[in-house]
Amino acid sequence: MSSLLFDIKLKRENKVYHENDMLLGCVQFQCAQETKHEGIILYLEGIVNLQLSAKTVGLFDAFYNSVKPINLLQNSLELSAPGKLSAGRSEFHFELPLVCKKEPRILYETYHGVFINVNYQLTCTVKRNFLGKALTKIQQFCVQYKPVPLREDSKKVVPFSLSPDSLQKNASAKERLSMPRFLITGRLDRSEFCVTTPITGSITVQHTEAAIKSIEMQLVRVETCGCDEGYSKDATEIQTIQIADGNVLPKLELPIHMVLPRLFTCPTLLTKNFKIEFELNLIVVFKEDYTVSENFKIVLKRSAGPLPSKGTTAGR
CATH class of the missing domain: 2.60.40.640 (Immunoglobulin-like)
Known part of the structure; x- marks a missing residue:
């Protein structure tokens, strides 16, 4: 597996999307020789991570329950069943809808703060046999609201x-x-x-x-x-x-x-x-x-x- 290189490529170069857009792209593999694998899975995740500051230590349980991570997107796609990747270059194309199907039923904008982070990413995992560690590659992308007029x-x-x-x-x-x-x-x-x-x-x-x-x-x-x-x-x-x-x-x-x-x-x-x-x-x-x-x-x-x-x- 040391000769296996792969990357996640998105169709949009700026990696900026809106809610209800279709996320299009492909996972590209480059193999020096024929390579066996136990399956290739693509995961789509959007999550809000909330972190409490040090001054809140010791507050009651209801407080801590309210700052659990909030899942906005959670989807997976099997790109390949267990098999082999041929020598040379291989591509697996994907289409994933950017839709929040449960509460809060909205995709918040990408944001990197100190105590709040809103992140969206694709993770491709190449499974190996029980003696080998799975290989992963992550590709982050941005979600933005569609522009609206100011009052x-x-x-x-x-x-x-x-x-x-x-x-x-x-x-x-x-x-x-x-x-x-x-x-x-x-x-x-x-x-x-x-x-x-x-x-x-x-x-x-x-x-x-x-x-x-x-x-x-x-x-x-x-x-x-x-x-x-x-x-x-x-x-x-x-x-x-x-x-x-x-x-x-x-x-x-x-x-x-x-x-x-x-x-x-x-x-x-x-x-x-x-x-x-x-x-x-x-x-x-x-x-x-x-x-x-x-x-x-x-x-x-x-x-x-x-x-x-x-x-x-x-x-x-």
């Missing part, structure tokens, strides 16, 4: 303002006294964003007593695992971009432009067993390392057509 009200600009007055409600008395006087305004170009287009907006430092060291925008995933009886909610950083480095000229409008990473984001997802949500943190660091921040809850969707922001053209 009209999602195109409304979201203005924001950072000042000591807006931040002092959560600050201690000591922090209020040491807080420099400043006013920073800006906007996000919309409340809902498409996962394939950048998050855009602008920020302007109107005035500040203390020099600014850096302005950053942080994208955060908020993953919730569990049910009504108990749940674990964790926020972790996906990426951070720097909007400004060093002190910023007053009244100068700075653009916000953040490209979303493909596999580490997905449309906002709310289910009875888990949630995948996203937030933005605007972080302003002053010279003395005093930091202020503003949090924005955002909704991600997979929308149809281009979504130009202000100052861009539709065909970009």
Whole structure:
């Protein structure tokens, strides 16, 4: 069997599929000589893996039952009964429907998070006799939702303002006294964003007593695992971009432009067993390392057509 090489080839080069699509491809074998096997099986699997954070250790059993893996796809196809592979190249073609036949009756988008992962893959297994170990090959692919139009009200600009007055409600008395006087305004170009287009907006430092060291925008995933009886909610950083480095000229409008990473984001997802949500943190660091921040809850969707922001053209 050491002379046996094989691989799973999908018909679509980008390996991106939608629910109800037919998964077409073939398993290619290359044998230096005639090779005996005990059967060739192709397995199709789609699964949601939920993982609890360390802070949930010791919670009741109902909590743990709610975070069991969720099977979205589970199918198998016998490509060949026990027999022999001839020397040279052999191909076994397959067609498998991408349909979720049981609850939740929907294929969620591929997503790679910290505590939640949605994965889809094909596994080809070549069985051998009882003395030999089975050979396997794995091919992952992506599932995406079909694009839908965004709501009209999602195109409304979201203005924001950072000042000591807006931040002092959560600050201690000591922090209020040491807080420099400043006013920073800006906007996000919309409340809902498409996962394939950048998050855009602008920020302007109107005035500040203390020099600014850096302005950053942080994208955060908020993953919730569990049910009504108990749940674990964790926020972790996906990426951070720097909007400004060093002190910023007053009244100068700075653009916000953040490209979303493909596999580490997905449309906002709310289910009875888990949630995948996203937030933005605007972080302003002053010279003395005093930091202020503003949090924005955002909704991600997979929308149809281009979504130009202000100052861009539709065909970009």
